[in-house]
Amino acid sequence: MIGFPRNVANQQTAWARRRPYPTFAARGMVAAAHPLTVETGVHVLRQGGNAIDAAVAAGLTAAVVMPEMCGLGGDLFALIHDPRRGGVDSIHGSGIAPRNSSVEQMRRHGGGDGRKMPYQGPLSISVPGMVDAYFTLLDRYGSLPFASVAEPAIAHAADGFPLQTLGAGAIAGSAEVLARDAAAAAVFLPAGQAPTPGTIFKQTDLGRTLHQIATDGRETFYRGDVADRILAYLGEVGGALTHDDFADHTTEVTTPLSIDYRGHTVYQTGLPTQGLIMLGALNIIEHAPAPLDPLSAGDVHLMVEAKKLAYADRLRHAGDPTFVSTPLDDMLSKPWAKDRHASIDPTRAGASMLAGQHQSGDTTYICVVDGDGMMVSLIQSVSSAFGSGVVGGDTGVVLNNRAGRGFTLEEGHPNTYAPGKKTMHTLNCFLIADEQGRPVLVGGTPGGDGQPQWNMQTIVGMVDAGLDVQAAIELPRWTSWPGTDPLSIDNPFELRIEDRMGADTIASLAALGHDVRTVGAWSAGGASQVIVRDPTTGVMAGGSDPRVEGSALGF
16 A cells, blocks of 8 residues: 555664654544644544545634745645545636736846846735635535634634744744835734744734635625725735736636556646646656665656656746647657656766657645545645735735746746736645555645655655655655746756765765755755555555654544
8 A cells, every 4th residue: 555654664764764653543634734734624624524624724724824835815726536526626726917917017127137027026926816715625525614614713813823933934034025015014023023933923914804704705805805905005015916807816626637657646736837747757757667766876866857857848838728738648648758768868967958849935735634535635825935025904914926936037938927827836736546546645745846856756755665654755855956936947957965865875966967965864845744545444644744843643
């Protein structure tokens, strides 16, 4: 069974594990990167809610207790398996760039002599999709009303919660950005100071906004009073979003992308997310003899080169499907992957990313599984730390910078800026079905362009190396930079590796031509969470990334 320990000896690893064993449960489980998020989800499951109810409650709590990562002003994507319906659905909750804007306006206010988007600030904001996505999830799959699942988040906002170390550090690290916006400074820098770890942190305005949404529904956020107040403030500070942009927003429910990897069906979120990158890379490495060893220099080299090729394909071909025709069938086909695999030199690192030819950051991840087998793989984000650095006036809503971070101003690029267009998203998450086609595993991680790479490494750890979910998450992690971020795409490649990988492996990778930069033992980034469920017994095993403050808990 993928992700389950095969025996006690199987749990021994080449490194000292921070969390020696997976967590097991039978009636329900939540894995997330913040303790209050996990606690909220488990509480809802214990009270009789299903996996969707728990995931939305956990996500709303995360929007309060992890404002640097996510919030009501951000976006959301999810994969859902509802055993009552069968199959897997993909939920796309992202919004468009302002229609009342222009490329010229972005050039004037961006950087790089008119070549870069405004990275943060009011012009970096796209329509937030998360709130509508929550209501879509509950309406389609849930058993509890929004007002019920929002209660814990409202309480945390109104009454306050003790700031964790990472959260306090994020505020301090973003103080300069937050100080530029009066509304953001009022929330996060009271008396001009960043709060310290353990501070009881209140967000009174956000609590009122959540209560208003719980009372009046999604209409108030997109067409009513909350929208009016957000847009009035943006008008004062130079934003371009309009009432029509907000009012016209809808969440998409679509068929996910999928491939076969060594007998397992791997599902991913579709465009405009980067789910195709992880699937493309898995397709490429599947052409190597199985199983891969995630700690060997040769197989790490293969995965790094597959990553480069998959990212190049995304940059060359992918964009908002409303504006761009992306050859997904070709890009996710086995012949395409075979050609890409054949282009990899096993003796030398590639110095550039060459796309295949078609013929014709900051984020948080939550997964939940309930006793009936409903599975939720959910990722939400405001993009960079604290998004745009703008809070929507007296609503307390941190607004994303997805447009500023995601779009390019390069003419002819599939992801070039256009009014009313959705940018490509770093967000993605996965769900895996076993050899019989039964959905058994959900997983994901935050981390911008690190996401597809780290998700691939976790999957290889479980499928190829036979590691349990916790051990696969704890594998010494590598990250190949740059990815797709327009700010860094022109930088030379470097390979950042946790120094637990081992001196011989690191030296061998350097000898292959990789520009290796070692980082601390647990410092590569990410916050992976994985839950696997045995479809025969119903027992779940959960793993949670020790690089952050979360956990996997069940009952």
